[in-house]
Amino acid sequence: MNVTTALRAGGRLLTERSASVLPVYLLATGLYGVARVPLVLAGMAAFALVAADGRLGALLRELDGLDADSVDPQSVSPGLVDAMQSLVSADVLLLVAAGVLASTLLAVVVAGAARAATLHAVFGLLRDDDGVRAALVGARSDWLTLLGVRLLLLVALAAVTVPVGLLGLGLATVSAAAGVVALLLGGLLAILFVLVVVALFAFAEQAVVVDGVGVVAAVRRSAGFPFRRPEAFVGYVAVAFGALLVTVTVAGIASLAGATRVTALVGTVLVRPVLDGFKTALYAERDLSSAATPALLDRGRAAFGGGLRSLGAFVRDHPLANLGSAVVFGGGVAGGWAATARYDTSLPIREGVGEVFGAFPVGTFVNLAANNWLVAADTAYSGIAVGVPAVVNLGFNGVLVGALGGVFDPVAFAALVAPHGVVEVPALVFGGGLGLWLGGVGYRAARGRTTADGVAAAVRRAYRVLLGLVPLFVVAAFVEAFLTPAVASFVLGG
Helix, strand or coil: CCHHHHHHHHHHHHHHCHHHHHHHHHHHHHHHHHHCHHHHHHHHHHHHHHHHCCHHHHHHHHHHCCCCCCCCHHHCCHHHHHHHHHHCCHHHHHHHHHHHHHHHHHHHHHHHHHHHHHHHHHHHHHCCCCHHHHHHHHHHHHHHHHHHHHHHHHHHHHHHHHHHHHHHHHHHHHCHHHHHHHHHHHHHHHHHHHHHHHHHCCCHHHHHHHHCCCHHHHHHHHHHHHHHCHHHHHHHHHHHHHHHHHHHHHHHHHHHHCCCHHHHHHHHHHHHHHHHHHHHHHHHCCCCCCCCCCCHHHHHHHHHHHHHHHHHHHHHHCHHHHHHHHHHHHHHHHHHHHHHHCCCCCECCCCCHHHCCCCCCHHHHHHHHHHHHHHHHHHHHHCCCCCHHHHHHHHHHHHHHHHHHHHECHHHHHHHHHHHHHHHHHHHHHHHHHHHHHHHHHHHHHCCCCCHHHHHHHHHHHHHHHHHHHHHHHHHHHHHHHHHHHHHHHHHCC
């Protein structure tokens, strides 16, 4: 198979099989959301700790006495400095460190399952199988092997970079000039070695999925790929470099426009699926079978129109999941408010709130819509881990809203939240309800009470419901970016 055909196959996976590809890539991001649970819990525990022993209250009282429009960063009061330093105590640092460590270890494990799911989905579609079902079966069978490939890659990278750094440091103790020269030359040499290692491992994951081999055999076959098929390998390097340029360009434009979350969205639903499809088709030498597809506009109308119908059906068919989501979020709001409102502070809202996002905040609008939808997708798909991550995410967001509501003037806070919150909060609650429902599906699967086909159907349904949430988040983001500041300015008289 030539490079052009493989690249076309990767693009067609997204354009012709998006309903079988994108649910898996969103599920993979949800699995990484599972890994964040210990860190979020640690942060909430640290917040509860400083709220309970009065340290948070001391900080809020200091902030309450500040004039927000005339604060001089060079002359911060000693009381404010002491209040801020008291938050960075040994107990808080220990909690956060434990959360970071646990999340890191969990992320390492999750990485293997997420990668196995996405690659098996792609290869399953290239074989004309059900991509979502292939992802679930493949994640269970190959997660450990793919984790081993990634760990071996890290070991190889360390083996070619650590000695260079140690040599440079050793020479620096003898002569500063020699150390600098050694570090510069060694750095260039290390970059070359890193590129070689990455090239040799480039198709190791594909070898695991396509050939069904173990870690060592996969690395051996990947290392031989440039020699067996040099033209294909050169084409892969060119396409990978092009994908990198696209990603960097999108990130740069999004950053300038104030829409940084667009980068994550484009990476999840565009760059990674196409690149994985291209690499897997190139390695396996399999093209995607032809399928009749409607016009792009018709597909978009069917996807989002069907998504709204699926959202309505989900809300109607699963009231307990959505009610549970609302209760968890509401409980978080109540807990956050109770933690801060008891200090009876009323932090001021700075003047000029009507211009907080600028005169024409298109970038803010796009950023808010993309971020909120990604949060909902993460909450929904992470919930497949027996619902725990969905509960944690809902509780955390509720605590954040409640804690802010407890420290600001109620009228000002309502003016800043209510206009878009009447749409955004229910949409987030529906995403949480989706996560709780998937948690039930995951629990039944773990108990052997549902099949891979049943889980695959639930993953696909969740994707359709998430498409139905897109218009809600777009409306909420439009209101928040363009209307909320004006409403708040009118209510607050500024």
